[in-house]
Amino acid sequence: MEYIKVKSVKEIGKIKKNNPVYFLAGSTDFMIMYKENMIPENSIIFDISKLPLNYIKMQNNKVVIGALTTFSEIADNKTLKKYFPALIEAASSIGSPQIRNRATIGGNIGNGSPAGDSIPALFVYNAKIKTTKKTYKAEEFFKGVKKTVLENGELIKEIELPVLKGKYNSYFFKSGAREALAISKASLACLISVKNKIITDIRLAAGAVGVTVVKCNKTEEFLMNRTIDDNVISSAQDIIKEDIAPITDFRSTKEYRENIISYYLKQALKSAIR
């Protein structure tokens, strides 16, 4: 294993392709893998924590978040609070104060867990993920449990969130064994625009109920242009169970996950017309 502290993104390019590369930012996931001997002996560990990728800035109707921005910084940011409340809700629910002071948004994305709490919000806000190679839509980024499009040595640089025009509400719900420090059993992000109880736009993404975060396309299609009433809510609550593919594991059961996602959808739709 080799440890290299990098001062610029360029230094990362100079690697041998057959050595697995790990990037060290907040280290909250890495150190646990390291302690459990999950890091291959021939790995190169790039400490990127001092790269200038810690910022939140407004740029041509987009908010751009540097990959090294911590969840504490995200949770406290006024611009993000104004435009992306579901991301704030997710960021402030992650781990504990201690974890949020270290864990970065780039790490949450790069780790590629279907239970990564920031990811459903990134899906509904149409986020783009910019790496050292190219720019991906959040929805195209995740390929399986802890699998992403990232190639060995490809680094996430920043996340772009387009500022929405028009009146939108957004919500994030999650369920875990306890409020702090529990990996989510299930989570749902919802972005919705409603006029006279008619849904004019809706985006839904669910976490920890599939091999990646799941975009709920069927439910979105069903709900578009419908008037929110008890019947529509009830039908949508059934349809969303078809969008997701939860399993029973040590954290929760398939049935619980289906039911809680369905309940969160109801909460979101009711809140939207309140």
Added chain:
Amino acid sequence: MQNIEINLTVNKKHYTLSVNPLKPLINVIREDIGLTGTKSGCGKGECGACTLLLNGKPVTSCIIPAAQANNADIVTIEGIGSEEKLHPIQEAFVEEGAVQCGFCTPGMIISSYALLKKNSNPAEDEIKEAISGNLCRCTGYTKIIQAVKKASKKMR
């Protein structure tokens, strides 16, 4: 893995050490520096026993690699109050019976200290949030929350 040299300040004292860059910071604090007030619990950042202040922010030192503490300013439980005079938070923990087995106490006090520095008069919810990353299996938390409230009065 080759050792690297790190410089760090712990409780206002400077140290230069040669360490494995991935050695958990808590082991550096306990073994290399010899400050054993910070406790090692789960080793995964879940229990908060190893909480210390890194550049003013509470963090779990069991999942921080030593390399990332280079040039850092660290405060451990030994840096809060002194042997002769307890810090008001420590006094309040003793007075309120917020210490039972004591294993979570250093971490609890560090998290409370970080809270009270930012917010001198926190509401109960804010106290609960601030210590949400610190597990206590003895007290049921009620006395800890009372102690933080009492400390906030003492410090105002």
